Amino acid sequence: MNLKEKDIFDLLNEKAELYNSPDFINDDPIQIPHRFSLKQDIEIAGFLSASIAWGNRKSIINDANKMMELMGNSPYDFVMNFIESDLDKIPQKAIHRTFNHEDFIFFLRNFRRIYSQFESLEDAFLINEDETNFYHSIERFRNQFVSEQHRGQKHVSSPYKNSASKRLIMFLRWMVRKDKKGVDFGIWENIDARFLSVPLDVHTANISRKLGILTRKQNDWKAVEELDLILRKYNSADPAIYDFALFGLGVSKEFE
Template identity: 30%
Template sequence: MLKKDKELKELLDIESNSRNTNFELSYEKPDPLLVAKRQNDDFAILLCALFAYGNAKLIVKFLDSLDFSLLNKSEEEIEKELKNHYYRFQNSADVIAIFKTFRRLKNENNLEDLFYDGYKKDNCVLEGIDFVIQKIKLKANYSSQGFDFLIGNPLKRDKKGFIKEIGNAPYKRWNMFLRWMVRDDNLDLGLWKNIDKKDLILPLDTHTFNVSVKLGLLDRKSYDLKSALEITNKLKEFDNLDPIKYDFAIYRLGQEKII
């Protein structure tokens, strides 16, 4: 390992270790994981991740306004309770649709099993994400700009059927959800046991993208899936078994404008 890489690993190890504490999650330092940690339902936790775009404080405020127990209630109750709920690109019809869809899926499937059906093909989390997105779309029988933005679209593939690295978004919120569910420490939940944390991909957002470029973890200028994979592969040089343990620290370094 080059000297500069050793120094960078040392910096990131210090940052990730010091931030691996519940004190990092508070209303003064808002993060959607703050709300997700209070849930005991995989589908509720996925909702926390999918709505996690925009200003962190506003994300937490919106998530706090949701009654996740509606996932266990009737569709009529969902419509009644959420008729005035909206968030940025999602109007109330979109919010109602996602709750109804998750309720239907929850009644038929275990979310980890659903994800594993796709993942077990080559131990690929992207295949798992793609599989679940397609199941959600099928079960929803609903489409709108807001709904499709929230869920994401199936991943683009080449002529041989392989997922494209260039041409796909980083699927940040899905990869963040997987970090929460698979990793197990003071921050992440570790509720899923069938997915290996070494297969996780960095949840690339503007903060982690900019910090990664400045630190030399990435020399590409495109914000896409290929960049997320390149940073992940670089982090594997620092910890091959748990590369995404550095994600939260990298994110905070950008959010707090330290780097």
């Protein structure tokens, strides 16, 4: 494809405007945390929904719903007050694909530990002065959240192992981005949107390659940083806005 760079970003800005609207919520896992108003409920519902966000979107939403129901639709209250017999009632089967009941319980225990230390998950993701993205922040969070060797830790990806950390990056977009469109929550006050990246999945990566704004073939952390360089050139304050555009181009199949 031979679009000039300015044309590419005119297109991306147009698509971002189109897809960053409340209509986006209806078919997206972000609808799950949108049911809540308490900050910690939004964080837990968002983190769990993002953690299982691979595969069919309808299935992701259904399975995220299951987790909310298992917590009595009060995630923070459940996390802080569950007793062992509550955990025994969780059916011993998969929640979503390879994310099973053991992984869910592992997450619940670690949420309690994190919320015993911090008022908000934001405190576990703070960016240091010399950092330009979430590379170190995600790893610091991971080291705090994964308290022991457990099969569930594979669901908390590590940029230090060159993972694109797509699900965590998506969760961070939900919590950090602030605008008046009503999709992202923007409830974290101490982390700036300029540090965000686009969650890199198969679709956003392929569209980025077709547009010529990503050359790296692997969908890994190095690809995230390569895409960051060009997206931040066009919107240094809010680079993750282009997630809506790349998603929208994928859905509309304009470049297939």
